[in-house]
Amino acid sequence: MKTTKDIFSLHGKVIIITGGAGFLGLSYAEALGKMGAHVVVWDAKDEQGMRQAQQVLLKKKVKADVESVDITDEKSVRHAVRAIIKKYTKIDVLINNAAMNPAVGSADSASQFAPYEKYPIDLWEKELRVNLTGTMICTKSVATYMIKQRSGSIINIGSDVSVVAHDHRVYNDPSEKRFKSVAYSTTKSALLGFTRQWAARLGMYNVRINTFSPTGVQTPAQDKAFVKRYGDMTMFGRMATPQDYVGAIAFLSSDASEFMTGQNLVVDGGKTAW
Numbered sequence: 001m002k003t004t005k006d007i008f009s010l011h012g013k014v015i016i017i018t019g020g021a022g023f024l025g026l027s028y029a030e031a032l033g034k035m036g037a038h039v040v041v042w043d044a045k046d047e048q049g050m051r052q053a054q055q056v057l058l059k060k061k062v063k064a065d066v067e068s069v070d071i072t073d074e075k076s077v078r079h080a081v082r083a084i085i086k087k088y089t090k091i092d093v094l095i096n097n098a099a100m101n102p103a104v105g106s107a108d109s110a111s112q113f114a115p116y117e118k119y120p121i122d123l124w125e126k127e128l129r130v131n132l133t134g135t136m137i138c139t140k141s142v143a144t145y146m147i148k149q150r151s152g153s154i155i156n157i158g159s160d161v162s163v164v165a166h167d168h169r170v171y172n173d174p175s176e177k178r179f180k181s182v183a184y185s186t187t188k189s190a191l192l193g194f195t196r197q198w199a200a201r202l203g204m205y206n207v208r209i210n211t212f213s214p215t216g217v218q219t220p221a222q223d224k225a226f227v228k229r230y231g232d233m234t235m236f237g238r239m240a241t242p243q244d245y246v247g248a249i250a251f252l253s254s255d256a257s258e259f260m261t262g263q264n265l266v267v268d269g270g271k272t273a274w
């Protein structure tokens, strides 16, 4: 019989993280790699961005495969999945983490904070393509092998806005009018149905799929007033740190979550509980 320590072990597990060269993806890669997993990072950053991600992980003494994979390109995803099977013979965990999530106030974010009645439809479609269709492409490509293996865990990264709306007041000084992307919350909520639907398909093969829903993480780029307003929305009076999430990610990646599927694990400092 496995001990409790055994069921939390990630030793030798092959874990794909999409958007793994991003802010939270890198912290998951570091944490899971340090727990003994073979981490495979997929991202669509440019050459320099991919190289930087590799260097960050090397500095932290985490050996990971860092691959340039656009999750909206089904051919490229299938090719990358086959390469992992060839190298490791299995895939234990897929973390569907990639999404269009530009930081508030960044140049990229301007149009994603537009009033909804003026929201550009081509941007809406692009967000649906990355956040939902990309997740579908990765899930179907990996599920094929997990079904054969009769094991696996898929983790869809949602958000606190999978279960509540954004409170736009947090983004706005009185002089500004910013509204967090309508497509963002729409796609993050849709992931809950996507998760349940796939869970009902995969359960018979001993493959599980859950959503993990974190809240906003503090970064050095955010202004103080924003951090205070956001922090006040949680019961702990602060925004999250990347470290706040690695335990939940490790739990969902490990055998400790073996009997959990179709669910949404919310880690938001109580933001959606009051």
Ligand SMILES: NC(=O)c1ccc[n+]([C@@H]2O[C@H](COP(=O)([O-])OP(=O)(O)OC[C@H]3O[C@@H](n4cnc5c(N)ncnc54)[C@H](O)[C@@H]3O)[C@@H](O)[C@H]2O)c1
Pocket: 018, 019, 020, 021, 022, 023, 024, 025, 042, 043, 044, 045, 069, 070, 071, 072, 096, 097, 098, 099, 100, 101, 102, 130, 134, 157, 158, 159, 160, 213, 214, 215, 216, 217, 218
């Ligand atoms: N940071 C937060 O406060 C927060 C809060 C709640 C949920 N989330 C969720 O956590 C996840 C990670 O967020 P983050 O803050 O690290 O964002 P991030 O922008 O730093 O990382 C996202 C990564 O996805 C990659 N990506 C985008 N399109 C892609 C594509 N087509 N193919 C492959 N990769 C692609 C980007 O290059 C980027 O590296 C997202 O799903 C986000 O919605 C983040």
